[in-house]
Amino acid sequence: MKQRARIAMSDDDVTAFLEGSRKLQLATINPDGTPHLVTMFYGLDSGHIAFWTYAKAQKARNLARDPRVSCLVEVGESYDELRGVLLYGEAKQVHDRAHVMAVGMLVARRTNPGVPDDLLRPYVETTGLKRVAYVVERTKVVSWDHRRLT
Template identity: 80%
Template sequence: MNQRARIAMSDDEVTAFLEGAKKLQLATINPDGTPHLVTMFYGLDEGRIAFWTYAKAQKTRNLERDPRVSCLVEAGDDYAELRGVLVYGKAERIEDRDHVLAVGMEIARRMTPGVDDELLRTYVEHTGRKRVAYVVEPTKVVSWDHRRLT
C-alpha cells in the first residue's frame, strides 16, 4: 500500500471529522481568475458542507459567476498530527428562505454550543435578512491523517 492510501480517511472518518470541526477555508474564484480564500464557519446539510454569507460579499459575487469551490478543513500543529479533508465541489445557492435560516441556525449552534435556541434564533433571523446560503455538492474529496504514519 502506498503512503497516500495509508493516510487517507474512510468515508465514516471523513464524516466524523467534518461533524467535529467548526471552520473551513473556502476558496472561490475572483473575476481575474485568482483564488479568493476566506475562513468560514460552516454546518452540515444532509452531510454536505453548508455555509451562509452576506449577499453583497465578494465570495457571493464570485459564486454567482462561477460556483466552483474548494473547502479545506484541517487540524493538527505538528506534521505527525496533521489531519484534513479537502472537498472540491459546486456551491449551490439555497433559495428557500426557511432553509437559509436553518443553515444559519446549524452554524450558530456549532459556533456557540449550549446557547439557548431562542437566543440564537433571534440573532439568525436578524442577520439572516442580509444573507444567502449555499450547500456544497462535492465532486472530489481528499483526506489525510498523518497520525497513521507512526
C-alpha cells in the same frame, strides 16, 4: 502500500471529522481567475457542508459567476498530527428563505456550542435578512491523517 493510501481517511472518518470541526477555508474564484480564500464557519445539511454569507460579499459575487469551490478543514500543529479533508465541489445557492434560516441556525449552533436555540434564533433571523446560504455538492474528496504514519 503507498503512503497516500495509508493516510487517507475512510468515508466514515471523513464524516466524523467534518461533524467534529467548525470552520473551514473556502476558496472561490475571483473575476481575474485568482483564488479568493476566506475562513468560514459551517454547518452540515444532510451531510453536506453548508454556510451563509452576506449577499454583497466577494465570495457571494464569485459564486454567482462560478459556483466551483474548494473547502479545506484541517487540524494539527506538527506534521505527525495533521488531519484534514479537502472537498472540491459546487456551491448551490439556497433560495428558500426558510432553508436559508435553517443554514443560519446550523452555523450558529456550531459557532456557539451549548447556547439554546431560543437565544440563537433572534440573531439568525436579524442577520439572515442580508444573507444568502449555500450547500456544497461534492465532486471530489481528498483526506489525510498523518497520525497513521506512526
